[in-house]
Amino acid sequence: MNQLETAYINTPVGMMRIVGNEEGVAFIDFLKEGQEEVSENVPSSLKKAANEMIEYFNGTRKEFTLRSIAKGTPFQESVWKELVKIKYGETASYADLAIRIGNPKAVRAVANANARNPLSIIVPCHRIIGSNGKLTGYAGGLWRKEWLLNREK
Secondary structure, three states: OOHHHHHHEEEOEEEEEEEEEEOEEEEEEEEOOOOOOOOOOOOOOHHHHHHHHHHEEEEEEEOOOOOOOOOOOOOHHHHHHHOOOOOOOEEHHHHHHHHHHHOOOOOOHHHHHHHHHOHHHHHHHHEOOOOOOOOOOOOOOOHHHHHHHHHOO
């Protein structure tokens, strides 16, 4: 695998870090407040990823074409593949995901796999809500999750 490169982009909900290379994207996350890094020159290998993220935040992109090189356990990767199938503007619960992967009793394991999603927004874990319809945890913070879901309505 080629060496990973990093880019930082400014979004309406804070700074994001994109990590990847010519093969694809390995990691996208939000920086903690106070971590103000903006890439003056986005590496050529990450320009497509940065552009697609900017288009998403501008409201002009609803689906991503980026190749994932993120690695997880086979179970985690099965959950992430199902997350990608949740369409823009839709939501699902952990129980829904457990049923979709053919393991309806694995709700907690699905929640744990969701929490370890390395590709924020691209693999839309923000679209997962509680079975009661309420917002549940989000690594980027519940306020960001709420913003993202409202943006997608």
